[in-house]
Amino acid sequence: MDEKIATWDTNAAIYAVQKRLDILSEIQEALVGTKFTVTLPSGIKSELEKIIRSEKSSIEEKNNANIALEMIKKWHRDGKLKIEKAEPPLDRWFIKKAKLSGMAIVTYDKKLRGRLKKLGAKIIML
């Protein structure tokens, strides 16, 4: 089995910004004593960029998505997280990863949460 990973989806990234939470430290706190690496699918960046560019999004949504994207880029630059190549839809990547290795995930998508729980993934709520 591969090394355990911690991850989050696009909605969780935006939610953390909305609630002014540091998602990375929240995960670290939730997984104290567990060895893991934070890994995100690259598609999360394209999804955030899509929100920023979309005419349907409100200014606030765009702002939040922009901050979330900048945070991911910065943490990646600082070596705090890894980014793996995976294009949307990202659910498949989360399920594949949950099957391959232990997983902890921040997500508010009910359907995804249910499927991942069945695969033994730990669900973190912010």
Next chain:
Amino acid sequence: MAEKNNEKKEIRNRIDEPKNLPIGLTGSEAEERMKQYGKNVIYQYMKTSEFELFASQFSIPIVVLILAALFLATVNLMQGLVVILIIMITIVTNWLRNRESEEKIIRNMKEFYGQVKAYRDGKIVKLSIEEIVPGDMLILEKGMLVPADGIVIKAKECKVDENIFQRGIVEKVPEMEVEKTFKPYKSDPSSLYAGTFIKEGECTMRVTGTGKSTKYYISFGAKSILSMDPRKNDSISRVKKATDSFGGVVYLASVVILLQLVADGMPIFNAIVIAAAAAVAAIPDTISSVASYIYSSTIERMSKFAVIRRDAIADKIGRTSILVTEMFRSLTRNEPTVRNLWIDRKEITVTGDGWDVLGVFKGTKNYASIDMMTEMVAAATEATFVYNNDTMYLEGDPIEGALVTMAMKNRIPINNIRGEWILVEKRYENGITISKIRKKNRIAYVMFGPSEQIKEKCKSLYSNGKFLKIDEKINLEIEMQEVKMAANGQKTYAIAFAWKRNEPKYFTFLALAGIYDPPKPEVKRAISELKNAGIKPIIITSAKSGEAVSFAKEIGIMGETDKAVICEELKYLRPEERTKRILGSTVFSESTGEYEAMILDVFKKEGHHVTYMESIGTDYAPFMYTNVSLAVESAPDIIKNNSDAIIRNDRYESTIDLIEESRDMRRNIERSFYALSASDMSIFFIIMISAILFTGDMMTATQILLINLIADVAIATNFSREKLYEKSLGTKTSKRFPETGEYVAMLMIALSVSVYFGVLTLLPIFDGYNKTVAIATLSVAILAIMVNSISIKDNLLESLRHVSADTILAICLTFAILFAAFYLPFVSSLFELKPLSLMQWLYIAPVAIIITLVSEIKKILLRKK
């Protein structure tokens, strides 16, 4: 009602302000004026006139030699001309070297340096001082240098330091106001002059005169280069003294040679030429031009790290034994960040360093008070961030920058807030900023600054939506937080507010912010390097003790045995106790200009060589108590333009580079002097032997000058260009120069060479070769001296690994001259030299081994020392 109307007017004025902004010159107008008036270069260094510089190359023996050679030419034309030719080559080489030295210094010195805000094409742009042209509208603020002459067209409590023109502090008023009033003024109150400083307030000035038409230039004119003047330059004066010390002995010996030759029956002019040539060869005159060249090359290298304002720094900074700095800007990144907050009586951590706006607030879920505070901060401040090449730069006060960054971390859209709120008024009072802000009918006063001062102005605390009276308990809570923050190296700032239409006497305390300015990444390494080199780094700061000590420990300035002093304590100590306390401490906190001067003065009086690096404030008086004064590039103009040099990009570690360059320079000058003196001494000893022993077969003047030329080419050309490969930072500049040990070594080398030469002349293989052997032995000796001088302390094998292209070039040139002199028939007959066989060279070569042995013994002794 009247008050309300006034307020409305005030706000309208503020809104209308951009419409009233001066447009300034257009780009094309500025370009045209630049062509017409030239660059605004006010301070110019005057080169020595070509004639004066050329004439300075003629020393007494050289003049005697030339005159005698002219007389000799009437009898022996060829010999007389060759003597004059060789001496002219030496003179022209030295003259060109001196010219290049002066040009290098001029190229790398800048007296007026900096940027200024100006209106161009209706926009505010930053111009370098040199780009200013008549007609430009400049915006001048407190601490800034007036970079050209001009007229004040707008002023706000503007006071100008005109001490440079013996006028003291003068209040300036706009031209229009002077015309309206009939108030008698002592001097023209609307004129501003280049070289003065804005002491208080601000003003807008229309430029009327630049460059050579400024009052400053007319009053003070151009300055001559001081570096070549031995009276002003320690390195050059030491060299001059050492060279002069040879003079007396050499002149005496030359007279002996002259008498001996005349007694031997030599014609008088021949004898004078030889004696004068001997004097020219024996006195290492070239060393002065070599020293100047090394000096100017050092200034050129130093100018990469600093803007050199006074050239003497190249010599003085190398003697630094104490490096004093302020904490802020020189040691810190100048990117202060709010790291901790105390709000709603709760401790909150704020993540993210520097201008990183992606941090979050940890330790709370209730953001009501934080939202209120960040909104107020955004409205009450003016600092903004600008992007340039993907990097964010702050425009405005760094502390305001820290507060704005904090607001951005709370996802506050700064521009929107500043659009909704109007900053009606902003003033500074004893380090506190008080802003009046307004949003529709709501008016608030926001106050921020050092917590100690803010506390005094607050009687209530806002916590979780309630106003609480600040009682003993709350006061204690605040104090505890202050101590905690200071212990973590943070500066404690407080934010207070009041929802009032008029400024109240007391405000409501809202939050305490622990602001931390992290050290620059390279500072720790630089401090350890300084300590290893025996230089004591010291902090004198206005910061609180806890903050300063914590910071000093973090960067390594304060070790376990070092002590810290709160400057106020010094006041109550007896002078001898005070001196002891100052000498034993590395951190001086809560300082003012007065204490700075006191501390620096003690260090200086106790024999330390103090280099002081200033970064904040506008008081340059402490510079008077230092040996070298430096300013960081971000320091106010008034500090920069009173310093010896301005450190580029505020890089603390540049001081190390400057010290090392200076020490390198001194060692390079010394080694050149020792090498050249050893060669010249060897030449002189052999001339003496030749005069006394070889009756009727004395070396000719051309031969003496040839060997002198070889010494100059080999040693002077090489060492004036080549930099020592050994690191000099840890080597203190020797107080004694030349050192007795070095004199002994020089004497030993000269004696060995002459004894060896004497032995060679006794060998049958060299029968009839006396003069040729003398030149050959000296040539090999000069090459050996040069190669052995590549390093001051390392052995020959080690130093050969670092041999430079300059050394190789010098060796090749020497060989070329030797080959021509010995083996080209026309040249060899000119110098009366005979070609030597390989076997003969093999006999001569061991002189190099003798020199190497003497040099190695000297280096071993030096290493042991």
